[in-house]
Amino acid sequence: MAKKKSDKETEPKKVSTKRFSAFFKNETTHFVIGLISVIFAVYLLLAFTSFFFTGAADQSILDNQQPGELMQTANHVKNYAGARGAQLAEFLINECFGLAAYFIILFLAVVGMKLMRAYQFRIWKWFMSCSILLIWFSITLGFIFDGTFGDSFIYPGGLHGHNVSNWLISQIGIPGLGLLLFIAALLFFIYLSNETILVIRKALRPNFRRKKKEEQTAPTAKESPVKETFRKEEAKKEFSNPGPAIVDFELEQPAKNEEDAEEQVPFPFENEQATEPEMVQEPAYANEEEEAENTDEPDFSISEETNEEDEAYKGPVLPPYNPRLDLENYKFPSLDLLNEYEDDGPNIDMEEQNANKDRIIKVLRSFGIEISSIKASVGPTITLYEITPAEGVRISKIRNLEDDIALSLSALGIRIIAPIPGKGTIGIEVPNANPRIVPMKSILNSKKFQETTYELPVALGKTITNEVFMVDLAKAPHMLVAGATGQGKSVGLNAIVTSLLYKKHPAELKFVIVDPKKVEFAIYAPIEKHFLAKLPDGEDAIITDVTKVVQTLNSLCIEMDSRYDLLRKAGCRNIKEYNAKFINRQLNPEKGHRFMPYIVIIIDEFGDLIMTAGKEVELPICRIAQLARAVGIHAIIATQRPTTNIITGTIKANFPARVAFRVAAMMDSRTILDRSGAQQLIGKGDMLYLQGNDPVRVQCAFVDTPEVEKIANYISKQQGYTTAFMLPEYVGEESESSVGEVDMNRLDPMFEDAARLVVIHQQGSTSLIQRKFSIGYNRAGRIMDQLEKAGIVGPTQGSKARDVLCMDETDLEMKLNNLQL
Numbered sequence: 001m002a003k004k005k006s007d008k009e010t011e012p013k014k015v016s017t018k019r020f021s022a023f024f025k026n027e028t029t030h031f032v033i034g035l036i037s038v039i040f041a042v043y044l045l046l047a048f049t050s051f052f053f054t055g056a057a058d059q060s061i062l063d064n065q066q067p068g069e070l071m072q073t074a075n076h077v078k079n080y081a082g083a084r085g086a087q088l089a090e091f092l093i094n095e096c097f098g099l100a101a102y103f104i105i106l107f108l109a110v111v112g113m114k115l116m117r118a119y120q121f122r123i124w125k126w127f128m129s130c131s132i133l134l135i136w137f138s139i140t141l142g143f144i145f146d147g148t149f150g151d152s153f154i155y156p157g158g159l160h161g162h163n164v165s166n167w168l169i170s171q172i173g174i175p176g177l178g179l180l181l182f183i184a185a186l187l188f189f190i191y192l193s194n195e196t197i198l199v200i201r202k203a204l205r206p207n208f209r210r211k212k213k214e215e216q217t218a219p220t221a222k223e224s225p226v227k228e229t230f231r232k233e234e235a236k237k238e239f240s241n242p243g244p245a246i247v248d249f250e251l252e253q254p255a256k257n258e259e260d261a262e263e264q265v266p267f268p269f270e271n272e273q274a275t276e277p278e279m280v281q282e283p284a285y286a287n288e289e290e291e292a293e294n295t296d297e298p299d300f301s302i303s304e305e306t307n308e309e310d311e312a313y314k315g316p317v318l319p320p321y322n323p324r325l326d327l328e329n330y331k332f333p334s335l336d337l338l339n340e341y342e343d344d345g346p347n348i349d350m351e352e353q354n355a356n357k358d359r360i361i362k363v364l365r366s367f368g369i370e371i372s373s374i375k376a377s378v379g380p381t382i383t384l385y386e387i388t389p390a391e392g393v394r395i396s397k398i399r400n401l402e403d404d405i406a407l408s409l410s411a412l413g414i415r416i417i418a419p420i421p422g423k424g425t426i427g428i429e430v431p432n433a434n435p436r437i438v439p440m441k442s443i444l445n446s447k448k449f450q451e452t453t454y455e456l457p458v459a460l461g462k463t464i465t466n467e468v469f470m471v472d473l474a475k476a477p478h479m480l481v482a483g484a485t486g487q488g489k490s491v492g493l494n495a496i497v498t499s500l501l502y503k504k505h506p507a508e509l510k511f512v513i514v515d516p517k518k519v520e521f522a523i524y525a526p527i528e529k530h531f532l533a534k535l536p537d538g539e540d541a542i543i544t545d546v547t548k549v550v551q552t553l554n555s556l557c558i559e560m561d562s563r564y565d566l567l568r569k570a571g572c573r574n575i576k577e578y579n580a581k582f583i584n585r586q587l588n589p590e591k592g593h594r595f596m597p598y599i600v601i602i603i604d605e606f607g608d609l610i611m612t613a614g615k616e617v618e619l620p621i622c623r624i625a626q627l628a629r630a631v632g633i634h635a636i637i638a639t640q641r642p643t644t645n646i647i648t649g650t651i652k653a654n655f656p657a658r659v660a661f662r663v664a665a666m667m668d669s670r671t672i673l674d675r676s677g678a679q680q681l682i683g684k685g686d687m688l689y690l691q692g693n694d695p696v697r698v699q700c701a702f703v704d705t706p707e708v709e710k711i712a713n714y715i716s717k718q719q720g721y722t723t724a725f726m727l728p729e730y731v732g733e734e735s736e737s738s739v740g741e742v743d744m745n746r747l748d749p750m751f752e753d754a755a756r757l758v759v760i761h762q763q764g765s766t767s768l769i770q771r772k773f774s775i776g777y778n779r780a781g782r783i784m785d786q787l788e789k790a791g792i793v794g795p796t797q798g799s800k801a802r803d804v805l806c807m808d809e810t811d812l813e814m815k816l817n818n819l820q821l
């Protein structure tokens with residue numbers, strides 16, 4: 001009873017603690033606190049500055065005040081920040097840190113700006129820097145102005161500086177304190193940047209560089225550009241990583257640069273990134289011209305080729321781009337939404353194990369095979385018996401008897417692996433009498449999943465040795481899922497989607513779901529505005545109609561092409577590099593660059609699609625499978641009919657990751673996995689995963705439809721984007737006409753917009769239209785032909801942009817009016 005009561009009492013406490021902490025995590029709270037902090041900093045600045053002019057007069061009032069005198073309106077305090085400002089200035093400057101108290105203002109402003117998200121600062125570094133400077137300046141000023149302490153109304157180092165410096169002088173003497181302050185300053189600079197070490201080294205050996213230079217012979221100066229570039233690279237390394245190799249490259253630094261380098265010691269308040277290599281390399285090359293004048297060395301220039309000017313783009317705002325900002329309050333689904341099911345801990349039935357062991361030994365003996373040891377690994381649904389044959393028994397003998405042994409053990413789902421890859425043993429997989437479900441919850445809750453660094457982590461289930469089995473879809477990069485009906489395909493696909501939903505933010509991942517059965521994936525409809533992608537004119541984001549599938553796949557090909565275009569322009573090899581550059585604001589959104597979410601295409605009943613649409617579906621799928629990996633588009637296709645006319649050679653070649661649930665015949669297993677085995681599985685999520693050489697037997701994690709519904713509802717209740725992710729528009733081939741016969745009665749819906757675009761840019765370029773409207777080349781070309789026919793652009797000029805025949809927008813409007821649009 002008492003316990004219940006105390007539980008009840010603690011409950012409201014917990015709720016209020018949660019509310020309390022939620023209040024302080026709230027972005028608005030942060031902003032308000034930040035604003036107050038900045039305003040307070042301004043107020044202190046006013047008080048401190050005023051203190052220099054009014055402090056003398058105010059001091060006598062503050063020192064001789066009557067109780068309550070300062071509260072009165074006529075308190076005669078002169079400070080611009082009033083009586084409280086005068087008190088604060090007197091306290092912080094005179095009684096504490098002297099002029100160094102300005103660092104308090106600086107820190108308050110930095111904290112305020114950070115909380116308001118106006119700028120990104122590393123608060124801890126600023127706190128350390130401001131604290132060190134506060135104390136150092138206070139002591140130094142106390143030390144320097146010790147003689148004036150008491151003569152003036154301002155104590156430059158404050159009482160703290162005065163007292164500490166006096167005490168230190170009594171302990172280590174004046175020279176000792178001078179040295180201590182000097183060392184402290186050096187340590188502070190080293191804390192800020194490792195470059196300080198380099199500067200100190202150079203300062204200690206000023207002649208070193210010159211001497212070495214004299215030793216240099218003329219040919220060195222005439223080295224080929226390749227070598228110079230190499231030097232530059234080395235020089236970069238030197239700056240970023242001072243070490244023993246540095247000495248060589250100091251030879252290459254012009255004498256003048258030594259001083260420059262000293263002047264360029266980064267100060268924390270100039271730029272947070274001052275220690276980064278690219279910032280540091282500048283001083284080494286900034287004075288090239290002067291160097292040429294001052295030395296006999298011939299001129300040399302280093303040209304740094306970049307792919308495009310884009311590369312050098314630095315965005316107008318300093319903090320890195322945060323793709324999650326639009327939905328920054330998005331909460332990942334919690335594990336509570338998933339069911340517990342039965343206990344999935346080890347549950348070993350010793351009786352069963354011993355019986356199986358005896359049967360295996362007996363059967364093998366009947367074939368004349370003696371074994372020296374047998375070891376069992378009990379998985380959730382299968383137990384693996386690892387057998388070491390007695391000396392003299394050849395594995396090939398066991399391999400030849402594989403079918404007979406399986407038959408003799410006469411249990412469904414027996415698979416013999418002879419030998420187990422990488423081991424000299426033979427494996428016999430025997431199904432457990434009481435298979436256990438592998439709940440999705442336990443998989444998602446595992447350390448392996450929680451701490452994964454995979455880009456697209458897909459948790460599939462547990463292996464025979466009870467390890468969580470995960471793959472990175474980004475590396476897979478496309479997956480083929482097959483299995484007879486009712487063997488666990490849909491559960492498997494749900495497990496894949498669920499694991500991605502638990503790890504990815506809506507800004508980072510979009511699904512394109514094709515569900516010809518119309519019911520299996522309808523549960524994901526509520527997350528349309530968060531995680532789904534669709535065609536601009538598509539009504540439902542879950543695609544069930546075959547013609548829409550063809551359009552969507554072609555649209556994905558356009559998206560793929562435009563992503564490749566952007567990657568090429570940015571000089572990146574894959575989406576990861578590209579997004580990293582975009583986040584660091586090295587790519588200009590005004591030039592078409594954008595953050596690219598991963599796109600995962602899931603096609604259920606692929607067999608059905610191929611039967612109805614044939615090549616129309618196969619071609620774009622194969623294109624995507626062949627090329628889309630680098631641009632973050634991944635396909636998962638599932639079929640219950642694993643026949644060669646559905647899973648064709650091209651499809652197989654491009655889907656290296658294969659998942660096989662139980663199939664009816666060995667032929668089907670061969671079609672999916674290129675080997676038998678899937679026909680021996682026991683169903684209910686028992687599967688073989690193949691990527692590379694040997695398939696792994698996995699018990700697929702179980703996630704039920706109501707669980708997925710709960711997850712989808714949880715996500716859908718949160719703020720989403722205004723629409724689903726829009727794929728580029730695709731206009732089918734049938735509506736294309738040849739260049740010669742442009743039909744001005746059927747103008748493209750984007751005709752007018754495209755006309756304005758080319759006139760504004762005065763550039764008749766098809767790729768401009770393609771890029772700005774995210775449409776395919778064919779359509780952009782057709783629009784260009786229509787523009788030509790309308791007299792807005794001139795005829796094609798090969799690879800050059802066409803001439804624009806309208807001078808300005810007024811001219812264009814007249815032309816458009818004439819067309820009577």
Ligand SMILES: Nc1ncnc2c1ncn2[C@@H]1O[C@H](COP(=O)(O)OP(=O)(O)OP(=O)(O)O)[C@@H](O)[C@H]1O
Pocket residue numbers: 437438483484485486487488489490491492640684685686699700701702703
């Ligand atoms: N991983 C699993 N663990 C336990 N039971 C499972 C698992 N996967 C599937 N099952 C059981 O098998 C049943 C059928 O699974 P599922 O609906 O995924 O089959 P399917 O292959 O998609 O069938 P269909 O092709 O007809 O849609 C489920 O209702 C469930 O009872």
